Amino acid sequence: MTTNPTSTATAIEFRDLSVVFADGTHALRDVCLSVPRGQFCVVLGPSGAGKSTLLRVVNGLVGSTGGRIEIGGTELTARSLRTLRPRMAMIHQQFNLVTRASVAANVLSGAAPAVSTLRVLLQWYPKQYRDKACELLADVGLEPSHLRRRVSTLSGGQQQRVGIARAFMLDPLVMLADEPVASLDPRISRETLELLKRESRLRQTTVLCSLHQIDLAREFGDRIVALRQGAVAFDGPPGALTDSVIDRVYGTDAARTGRLIRAHGEGANVAPARSAATGSTGAERKGAVA
Ligand SMILES: Nc1ncnc2c1ncn2[C@@H]1O[C@H](COP(=O)(O)OP(=O)(O)OP(=O)(O)O)[C@@H](O)[C@H]1O
Numbered sequence: 001m002t003t004n005p006t007s008t009a010t011a012i013e014f015r016d017l018s019v020v021f022a023d024g025t026h027a028l029r030d031v032c033l034s035v036p037r038g039q040f041c042v043v044l045g046p047s048g049a050g051k052s053t054l055l056r057v058v059n060g061l062v063g064s065t066g067g068r069i070e071i072g073g074t075e076l077t078a079r080s081l082r083t084l085r086p087r088m089a090m091i092h093q094q095f096n097l098v099t100r101a102s103v104a105a106n107v108l109s110g111a112a113p114a115v116s117t118l119r120v121l122l123q124w125y126p127k128q129y130r131d132k133a134c135e136l137l138a139d140v141g142l143e144p145s146h147l148r149r150r151v152s153t154l155s156g157g158q159q160q161r162v163g164i165a166r167a168f169m170l171d172p173l174v175m176l177a178d179e180p181v182a183s184l185d186p187r188i189s190r191e192t193l194e195l196l197k198r199e200s201r202l203r204q205t206t207v208l209c210s211l212h213q214i215d216l217a218r219e220f221g222d223r224i225v226a227l228r229q230g231a232v233a234f235d236g237p238p239g240a241l242t243d244s245v246i247d248r249v250y251g252t253d254a255a256r257t258g259r260l261i262r263a264h265g266e267g268a269n270v271a272p273a274r275s276a277a278t279g280s281t282g283a284e285r286k287g288a289v290a
């Protein structure tokens with residue numbers, strides 16, 4: 001596994017984590033992972049494998065039903081979540097921006113957890129955050145002229161740049177990116193992931209990034225974790241994600257689609273089959289998929 005040599009402290013620790021929804025769905029089963037600070041950890045797996053649940057349980061959008069999570073050494077509880085949440089940010093597939101508002105307002109809203117409700121309501125952010133918003137917009141490649149534009153007038157790629165700028169406003173310890181490039185074309189997907197990786201490296205932010213594109217996972221992941229039916233089916237460096245591992249993780253149908261992805265080469269942006277995978281026990285760990 002490749003970790004950033006400047007820090008090996010654990011940012012996120014999942015210990016025997018399970019999530020069972022009220023209807024009885026086992027979304028996560030005894031997940032054990034230790035994610036070091038600064039790591040870009042890609043989460044793969046077929047539809048319904050539990051990728052979004054794994055990300056959402058970290059920032060409390062989904063509650064765990066077994067095991068525990070630690071963020072920066074602090075156990076995640078209802079009480080600790082209040083202090084930990086401002087240290088976490090999320091990037092979404094559909095960008096989740098206020099499209100009628102300006103680019104500036106959207107980016108500034110990333111600082112909302114750190115300022116008073118009154119200031120947020122009045123859109124009256126301290127200068128340090130206004131300066132930071134301008135810096136971030138430049139970092140993500142948007143022009144000063146974009147600041148006052150309505151988000152709805154931007155392209156999808158530009159909107160995701162706004163989403164990334166917003167997410168880095170408070171220099172988060174943890175970035176949760178749930179299929180951040182699923183709505184973008186292949187070229188823009190690659191640019192967006194490059195940006196996300198660069199900005200997180202600069203800040204030693206730990207990234208959990210779910211993807212459906214195997215090629216992009218191999219290219220950008222320091223580490224790849226694959227889920228299958230809620231359990232960790234593979235955990236290792238990109239080089240260990242062999243075709244046979246992919247076959248095991250996605251099942252026969254999706255493995256065939258996975259080959260299609262690789263056959264697309266540069267244009268790879270085809271999600272693996274979204275049918276539920278069947279077969280493997282999902283118990284294989286540490287790149288040793290039998
Ligand atoms: N609120 C919920 N209530 C009940 N079941 C849920 C809920 N949210 C997710 N699930 C179920 O939990 C399982 C894991 O869902 P999750 O969204 O984490 O999968 P995923 O790997 O992100 O899939 P996709 O690739 O389609 O986004 C699925 O069976 C899903 O139907």
Ligand SMILES: [Mg+2]
Pocket residue numbers: 051052053178
């Ligand atoms: Mg999902």
